[in-house]
Amino acid sequence: MRIASGGIQHETNTFSRIPTTLADFERDSQCGPEFSAGETLFQLYRGTGTIHGGLIEAAEESEVELLPLLNVRAQPSGAVTREAFETLTNLFLERLQAVLPVDGLALDLHGAMVTEGDPDGEGAFLERVRELVGPDLPIVTTLDLHANITPRMAQLSNVLIGFDTYPHVDMGERGAEALRLLARMIRGDVQPRQAFRQLPLITLPPKQCTLREPMHSLMAEVHLLESRPEILTATVAMGFPFADIPDAGVSVLVTANEDQAIADRAADELAGRLWNLRDELQPELTTIEECIRFTNEEAKGLVLFADGSDNPGGGAPCDGTVALQALLDADFQGGVVGILYDPETVDQAHAAGVGATIEARIGAKTDDAHGTTIVTSARVRNLSDGVFIHRGPMMQGLAGQLGRTATLVIGGVEVVLCSNRRQLLDAEMLRICGITPEDRRLIVVKSAVHFRAHLGPLAAHIFDADTPGIHRPDFSRFDYQRLRRPIYPLDSQVKYP
Ligand SMILES: [Zn+2]
Numbered sequence: 001m002r003i004a005s006g007g008i009q010h011e012t013n014t015f016s017r018i019p020t021t022l023a024d025f026e027r028d029s030q031c032g033p034e035f036s037a038g039e040t041l042f043q044l045y046r047g048t049g050t051i052h053g054g055l056i057e058a059a060e061e062s063e064v065e066l067l068p069l070l071n072v073r074a075q076p077s078g079a080v081t082r083e084a085f086e087t088l089t090n091l092f093l094e095r096l097q098a099v100l101p102v103d104g105l106a107l108d109l110h111g112a113m114v115t116e117g118d119p120d121g122e123g124a125f126l127e128r129v130r131e132l133v134g135p136d137l138p139i140v141t142t143l144d145l146h147a148n149i150t151p152r153m154a155q156l157s158n159v160l161i162g163f164d165t166y167p168h169v170d171m172g173e174r175g176a177e178a179l180r181l182l183a184r185m186i187r188g189d190v191q192p193r194q195a196f197r198q199l200p201l202i203t204l205p206p207k208q209c210t211l212r213e214p215m216h217s218l219m220a221e222v223h224l225l226e227s228r229p230e231i232l233t234a235t236v237a238m239g240f241p242f243a244d245i246p247d248a249g250v251s252v253l254v255t256a257n258e259d260q261a262i263a264d265r266a267a268d269e270l271a272g273r274l275w276n277l278r279d280e281l282q283p284e285l286t287t288i289e290e291c292i293r294f295t296n297e298e299a300k301g302l303v304l305f306a307d308g309s310d311n312p313g314g315g316a317p318c319d320g321t322v323a324l325q326a327l328l329d330a331d332f333q334g335g336v337v338g339i340l341y342d343p344e345t346v347d348q349a350h351a352a353g354v355g356a357t358i359e360a361r362i363g364a365k366t367d368d369a370h371g372t373t374i375v376t377s378a379r380v381r382n383l384s385d386g387v388f389i390h391r392g393p394m395m396q397g398l399a400g401q402l403g404r405t406a407t408l409v410i411g412g413v414e415v416v417l418c419s420n421r422r423q424l425l426d427a428e429m430l431r432i433c434g435i436t437p438e439d440r441r442l443i444v445v446k447s448a449v450h451f452r453a454h455l456g457p458l459a460a461h462i463f464d465a466d467t468p469g470i471h472r473p474d475f476s477r478f479d480y481q482r483l484r485r486p487i488y489p490l491d492s493q494v495k496y497p
Contacts, residue, residue, distance in 0.1 A: 001186055002065045003179065004099055005055050006092050007108030008085075008125060009073040011146060013242045013315025014114055015470040015478065016078035017367055022087055024074040027420070030399065031071070035088070037095055041068035049396040051108040051142050054175020064183055069095040071108060075421050076315040085115040089125055093132055103186045104138040105129070106178050107157065111147020112240035112248075119245035119482070123152035130156050140182040142174050145208070146240040150247040154196035158185065159255050162235035164219055165210050167425070167453035169393040181232060192232055193260040194253060195267035199275055200487045200494050202249040204473035205308055205448035206283035206464040208238040211456070214280045221273065225266060230256050234266070236274060242314055242471055246484045250274060268497070275496045278488050283473045285466035288326040288444075294461070295332075295442045301460025302440065308448030309469030310370050313423035316446075316471040317341065320370030321363040323444040323467060324415060328374070333412030334441035338430055339402065341366075343419035349380045349406035356380050360408065362415065370469050378415070382407035382434030386418060392426040392454025400429070407433045414440075425450035427458065448473070 010020060026033055031040050045052035045068075052071050059066035070092045074080070096105075107129070113121030122143075129139070141157040143149065145166045154160060161178050164170050184190045206212075210219050218236065225234050232255045239249040252270045256263035288305060295303045310320035318341040327335045345360050352358045362374045386402030403419030416433045424430070424447050430437055437443060437458050445451045448464075448471065456462065464473065475490055488494040 001183060002067060002102045003059065003104045003106055003182060004067040004069055004096055004102045005052065005106040005108065006068065006070040008088050008092070008113070009108065009110040010080050010113040010121065011076040011110050011144065011240055011314065012079055012112060012114035012121070013076055013470060014079065014244045015242055016315045018077045020074050020077045020080045020084060022081070022084040024077065025072045025084055025088060028074045029072040035070055035072055035091060037069050041071050048398040049169070049172040049394065050398060051171050051175035054172040055106055055179045057172070058176035058179035062183060064179065067099050067102065069099070076313060078315065080113060080115045080121060082116045085117070085121065089128055093128060096132060104182045105133065106182055107139060107141040108175070109141055109143055111143035111149055111153070111237065112243060114243055114245055120150045120152055120247060123150050123156065126153060126156035138182055138185045140178045142178050143237065144168065145238055147237045148239050148243060148245065148248045149196065149198070149237050149251045149253070151196065154194060154253065159192045159194055159233065160235060160253055161233050162237045162253070164222065166208050166238070167394050167450045169453055171395070177233065190232060191258045192255045193258060193263045194255045195260070195263035196251065196253050197267045197271040198247070198251040199249065199271055200496055201275065201278055202241050202487055202490065203238055203281045204241055204283050205314065206473050207281045209449045209452065211452055214277045218273065218277065222270070225254070225270065230259065230262055231266060232257055234270065236270070244480050244482050246482055248483055249487060282489065283464050285474065286463040287466045288323045291442070291463050292326065292330050292332055299441070299461055302438065302458055303442045303461045303463070304451065304455060304459045305442065305444045305463050305465050306448060306451065307444050307446050307465045307467050309465060309467040309472035310446055311423060311448045311471045312341065312421040313425070313447060313450060314471040316469050317366035317370055318421045318446050319363040319366055320467065320469055321374050322371040323465065324363065324413070325371060325374055327413045328411060331411060332442065335413040335444070336416065336435055336440050337413065337444040338416035338435065339418045339422060339424045339446060340415060341421040342417045343403065346404050346406045346417050346419045349408065350383055350404060352380055354380050354383055376410055378408035378410045380406060381409050381414065384432050386420065388428045388432045390426050391428040394425055394450060394453045402429060405433050407435065423447045423450055425453065427454045
């Protein structure tokens with residue numbers, strides 16, 4: 001049995017001013033300017049907690065011949081340029097054509113890609129794939145929990161399987177699930193019937209977290225549903241809200257074996273359960289001033305301040321300075337701000353060397369929505385090449401690159417700077433920069449939720465930040481023009497079904 005695989009992954013923040021180019025995909029995919037296939041992808045992903053890691057593992061245990069043709073991603077940012085989308089899609093289609101016939105196709109997509117030409121990037125990609133392979137080739141597609149699933153995506157892929165976790169710690173499992181289900185389809189053991197329901201609901205990252213309620217209990221119900229013999233798989237996609245496109249927001253999918261009516265009924269029930277949780281999904285935010293007060297007066301251990309408004313994992317610049325400025329103004333002792341994107345200051349620190357004092361201009365260089373540049377003297381405490389291995393439960397084993405880093409000390413605060421925009425989601429990212437998180441009092445984390453997987457267990461308290469930014473979990477700050485309406489909680493009197 002021969003199964004081809006591939007994917008282009010991007011989560012597009014349409015409120016970002018930074019377009020996502022081919023060069024961004026090249027830098028972030030770690031497989032060279034030629035976007036290597038085959039053995040390079042096996043070496044990169046075998047044994048890692050990623051979708052392709054899971055595809056490879058399940059293929060090798062069942063003697064399926066897996067043909068990885070392309071697997072590329074770029075850090076979330078603004079719309080993917082026409083050139084990048086066309087180049088990568090054509091590359092995948094050429095490679096697919098060269099290996100046809102295959103028995104099935106496993107696609108590793110995100111589900112929230114917006115291109116310059118199409119608000120439904122994955123739908124456009126699937127359409128091109130179907131044009132080549134026809135309507136009958138079995139396709140199973142994995143998607144992020146933040147997928148903004150469109151009817152077109154659900155129609156063009158026989159089965160869509162979304163992550164069940166946020167932080168996304170089940171990517172390996174979902175990849176393996178996709179490969180196994182695809183193999184059963186090819187053997188004729190199952191005939192998937194997929195039901196898709198889109199809700200008039202849009203939600204924000206903090207409470208989409210599956211470690212917290214109400215999502216924790218809801219996912220337990222999803223797993224119970226999946227344990228029924230007639231159900232092949234079920235997905236709750238919470239959507240990526242920082243995309244002003246018609247299909248942003250929440251949807252559910254249930255896939256039954258052979259019986260569409262069973263899938264439809266279960267999907268309606270699951271969608272109804274989720275709709276009833278809509279009020280509980282609204283986050284509560286805390287200012288940095290209140291967080292500083294709490295840390296000084298009440299904290300029983302490490303405090304994490306989740307600066308999700310400036311989360312590069314959702315397309316924000318990652319150079320916001322509001323929390324850092326407040327810590328400096330308060331003369332806070334034992335604070336860390338990480339990881340802040342500022343390649344210019346990193347270069348300056350590397351030129352000066354460890355122990356030197358530099359006159360730095362830190363952060364707020366991308367736009368004017370994330371505070372103002374901080375001009376200050378700073379001592380260079382640590383320099384690194386930014387190369388690390390993910391040690392936490394998310395993407396475990398996968399190599400990562402922060403670009404060169406510099407850790408600066410300003411009064412009682414350490415600022416960790418990087419030269420690739422990366423979300424702080426693994427404690428190893430701080431450790432290679434000379435920071436032992438357990439020894440600090442308060443860490444401002446440029447992440448909305450993913451940090452909880454590895455840094456969360458070290459913390460006694462976690463706050464969702466009330467800071468400005470293009471990933472701020474607060475709908476009142478965004479002007480939606482293209483989103484379908486009415487939608488909860490932007491509109492009142494929204495009815496479902
Ligand atoms: Zn996600």
